Amino acid sequence: MYEYQKDNVFFAQVPGMMETICQEELIELGAADTKIAYRGIYFKADPVSLYRINYTSRLTSRVLAPLITFPCRNTNALLKIADKIEWEKIFPVDKTFSITASVAKSTINNSLYASQCLKDGIVDYFRKVSGGIRPDVNTTNPDVRFNLYIEKDVAVISLDTSGESLHKRGYRLLAGEAPMQETLAAAIIRLSKWDGENTLWDCMCGSGTILCEALMHYCRIPAQTLRTNFGFFYMPDFNKEIWETLKEETDKKIRPLPKGLIKGSDKSQKVIEVAADNLSRLPFTESVELACHPFQHVKQFENGTLITNPPYGIRMGELEEVKELYTELGDFIKQKCKGTKAFIYMGDPVLRKSIGLKTSKRVPLVNGKLEGVLVQIDSYEGSKKKYYAEYKAEEERQKNNLKTSPPLFKEGKKRGGL
Numbered sequence: 001m002y003e004y005q006k007d008n009v010f011f012a013q014v015p016g017m018m019e020t021i022c023q024e025e026l027i028e029l030g031a032a033d034t035k036i037a038y039r040g041i042y043f044k045a046d047p048v049s050l051y052r053i054n055y056t057s058r059l060t061s062r063v064l065a066p067l068i069t070f071p072c073r074n075t076n077a078l079l080k081i082a083d084k085i086e087w088e089k090i091f092p093v094d095k096t097f098s099i100t101a102s103v104a105k106s107t108i109n110n111s112l113y114a115s116q117c118l119k120d121g122i123v124d125y126f127r128k129v130s131g132g133i134r135p136d137v138n139t140t141n142p143d144v145r146f147n148l149y150i151e152k153d154v155a156v157i158s159l160d161t162s163g164e165s166l167h168k169r170g171y172r173l174l175a176g177e178a179p180m181q182e183t184l185a186a187a188i189i190r191l192s193k194w195d196g197e198n199t200l201w202d203c204m205c206g207s208g209t210i211l212c213e214a215l216m217h218y219c220r221i222p223a224q225t226l227r228t229n230f231g232f233f234y235m236p237d238f239n240k241e242i243w244e245t246l247k248e249e250t251d252k253k254i255r256p257l258p259k260g261l262i263k264g265s266d267k268s269q270k271v272i273e274v275a276a277d278n279l280s281r282l283p284f285t286e287s288v289e290l291a292c293h294p295f296q297h298v299k300q301f302e303n304g305t306l307i308t309n310p311p312y313g314i315r316m317g318e319l320e321e322v323k324e325l326y327t328e329l330g331d332f333i334k335q336k337c338k339g340t341k342a343f344i345y346m347g348d349p350v351l352r353k354s355i356g357l358k359t360s361k362r363v364p365l366v367n368g369k370l371e372g373v374l375v376q377i378d379s380y381e382g383s384k385k386k387y388y389a390e391y392k393a394e395e396e397r398q399k400n401n402l403k404t405s406p407p408l409f410k411e412g413k414k415r416g417g418l
Contacts, residue, residue, distance in 0.1 A: 025058070162231050200214050211288055222250055256284050312347030
C-alpha cells in the first residue's frame, strides 16, 4: 500500500504568493484538512475530490500523490528503493515516463543527478521483471510523471496525478512577448469577484489569456476541458467509473456566454488575430467581442470591470515609454470609466506610481519568475461617493458640536460640488 492510500494526503503545488487563494479554492472543490506550505498545500481528498481538483482547479499547478518516504543520504538509497516499488502496477512497460527532482539541504545536492539515478533504478526494475524490456523516458510529453523531492536527506517519491502542469489549458498555442500564465489570469478574475454582473473588458488583451479565463469562469467550463490524459489515470486505485460520472456531472453545469459580456481590444491587429485563434478552441467564443484599437480611442466604459496586463518595459530603454502609457491609462480610467472597477497587473510594481490614481487594493502575485502586483482602482464616481459619505459624516459630527472643522471638512467646502 502506498503512502497516499494510507492517509489520503496529497500535495498541491501552487504558484508563488498564491497559497492562500489556492487553499480557498481547494476547500471549495472538496479538499479537507488543508495546510499551507511554501508554494504548496497539503490536503486530504477522496477519489471524487482528487479527480475534481485536477479537472476543474483554475489556480493549482500540480497535485502529487506521495508513494513512499525514506532516508536518502546517497544515490544507493535511490536505487534500492526503486527496486522495491512495483512500478508495473503504476504504468506498463510500453508507456513513457519522466522524473522531476528537487533537492534542498541534503548530501545529494544535484537534482538532475538525483533524477537520473531514480530513472536508472526504474529502468533496471523493469528489465528484471519484463525479460529485459524497459520503458522509454520522455522529458517533454510523457505518459506518466514522477516527482522526487529530497530535503535534509529525507526523500519523497510521488506520482504526479495531474500529468502536464495544470496551468496549461490547451487553448493557447500562440502567445505574445510576455504571456501571462493561465493560473495568474484565473487568480486575478477570482480576486476581482467578477461573475458576469457587468461587462468585463481587457483593453490590452494581447494573446487573450484573461479573456479565455474569464469565459471559462463565467461559463463554468472546467479548466482542463481540453485535456485527454491525466496522471491520476495511472494511480493503482484509479476508478474509471467514478471519474466518468464526475466528468459528466461537471460538464452538465456549463452555461453559454451572453453576447458582449466579455470584450477585448488591442492596438495590434496581429495580436487580435492570435487572441481570436486561442479563443477559438473554447466553446461560446463567438460571443466574445474583439476589436483592434488602442484604449485611448474608446469614448467611455462605464459601470463595468476592467482587467488588463499592460506592457512593463522588459527591454532596456522602454521604461519611460511604458510610464507614459500607464499615465494615459490612469487618465482614461479617471475620465471615461465612471462606475468601473479596474484591476491592473503590473509586472514592475514601480509603475504603480505612473497610474496617478489611488489604489484601493494591492496584491503581490508571481507570473513565472516575475514578481508583480495586482492593483485595484475604483472609478472616480466610486471615489466621489465615498468622499461624499465621509464629508456628510463629518458634517453631522460638526452639527453635534464636536471639534472645529478638520481638513476634510474644509476641503469639502472648498470643492463646492459635494
